[in-house]
Amino acid sequence: xxxxxxxxxxxxxxxxxxxxxxxxxxxxxxxxxxxxxxxxxxxxxxxxxxxxxxxxxxxxxxxxxxxxxxxxxxxxxxxxxxxxxxxxxxxxxxxxxxxxxxxxxxxxxxx
Amino acid sequence: xxxxxxxxxxxxxxxxxxxxxxxxxxxxxxxxxxxxxxxxxxxxxxxxxxxxxxxxxxxxxxxxxxxxxxxxxxxxxxxxxxxxxxxxxxxxxxxxxxxxxxxxxxxxxxxxxxxx
Numbered sequence: 001x002x003x004x005x006x007x008x009x010x011x012x013x014x015x016x017x018x019x020x021x022x023x024x025x026x027x028x029x030x031x032x033x034x035x036x037x038x039x040x041x042x043x044x045x046x047x048x049x050x051x052x053x054x055x056x057x058x059x060x061x062x063x064x065x066x067x068x069x070x071x072x073x074x075x076x077x078x079x080x081x082x083x084x085x086x087x088x089x090x091x092x093x094x095x096x097x098x099x100x101x102x103x104x105x106x107x108x109x110x111x
Numbered sequence: 112x113x114x115x116x117x118x119x120x121x122x123x124x125x126x127x128x129x130x131x132x133x134x135x136x137x138x139x140x141x142x143x144x145x146x147x148x149x150x151x152x153x154x155x156x157x158x159x160x161x162x163x164x165x166x167x168x169x170x171x172x173x174x175x176x177x178x179x180x181x182x183x184x185x186x187x188x189x190x191x192x193x194x195x196x197x198x199x200x201x202x203x204x205x206x207x208x209x210x211x212x213x214x215x216x217x218x219x220x221x222x223x224x225x226x227x
Contacts, residue, residue, distance in 0.1 A: 006153075033215055042202055043154065045215040088153060092211030097167045098144065099211040103153040 002027050002093045006102035014110050019079050021105035023072040023089035030092050032065055032072045033099065038085040046074075079109045113138065115205050115219035116185075123225045130190040130197070132222045136205030143186045144204045144216060145178060154202065160186060193226045200224075 003026040013019050023032065031050040035043040047056055049065035049072060056063045062075045072089055086106045090099040116135040124130050136143050141161055146154040156170040160180035171178065175193075180186040190197055200223050204216035 031211060033211060035218075042218040042220050043204075043216075044218070048215060090211065096211075097209065098156050098159050098170075099216070100156065101146075101154040106151075 002091070002096065002100045004089060004091055004100045004102040006089060006105050008105055009103065010106050010108070012108045012110060013079050015081060016078050019076040019083070019107055021074050021087050021089075021107075023074075023091075023102050025070045025091050025093070025100075027093040028069050030069075030094060032069075032089055032091045034063060034072075034074055035088045035090060035101075036085050037088065037104070041085075043088060076107075079107070081109050081111055083107060084109050115140075115203060115217050117201075117203050117219035117222050119222060120220060121223045121225070123227060124193045125227055126194055127192050130193050130224055132188040132190075132201050132203075132224070133185045134188070134203030134205075134219055135185040136203075137217050140205035140207050140217070142206045142208060142210065142214075143180050144206075144210065145186075145188050146202045146204065148200045148202060148221075150199075157188070190224075193224075195226050198224055198226045 005024050033048045034046040037043045053067045054065040060077045064073045086104040088104045089102040118133050143160045145157040148154050158171045158178045159167040175191045177189045200221045202221045203219045206214040206216050208214045210216045
């Protein structure tokens with residue numbers, strides 16, 4: 001079945017440093033979505049990427065979808081303490097009827 | 112517009128009891144998804160339902176677990192004869208159409224199940 005892997009599993013950064021999480025799928029994806037889950041909270045949708053090579057920005061967050069539509073990345077510039085949480089990618093392959101979530105990257109920002 | 116609602120937020124059950132988790136999707140959403148999340152782990156898909164239909168239950172354990180989404184009322188995830196390994200956070204999500212096609216999923220606050 002489809003597998004979606006994320007690295008790293010954990011990342012500690014000093015406030016102001018950059019952060020990147022990577023998502024890799026075993027199969028070609030129709031699209032990819034990113035979610036953020038604050039500690040003790042529930043996942044919240046951030047963005048969806050559909051096109052090969054697509055890049056989208058949300059303030060300090062930059063999302064990329066690979067040319068082969070099998071990988072994606074989320075980059076945060078100049079992290080802030082409000083960025084703390086776990087970031088999940090989720091992809092749907094072809095005719096699959098459900099999203100497969102990556103294992104998540106847990107970000108800690110040290111003040 | 113109320114978001115996805117789940118209740119109870121916390122549920123404690125003794126081994127062997129039944130757990131019933133409820134999810135009311137966002138208004139206008141007809142697609143419901145259930146996920147299980149163990150501490151420090153990701154979201155594991157369990158089941159995808161539309162009104163009165165189970166569309167995909169490939170992530171659901173074969174025994175003790177069942178789900179429904181009746182014509183009227185919330186979606187229910189039912190766990191019979193709970194065991195300690197069932198302790199987890201159970202999240203429900205909804206979307207107006209097939210999630211990941213065009214639509215994103217909106218998650219509820221989750222039900223934290225503890226089996227003692």
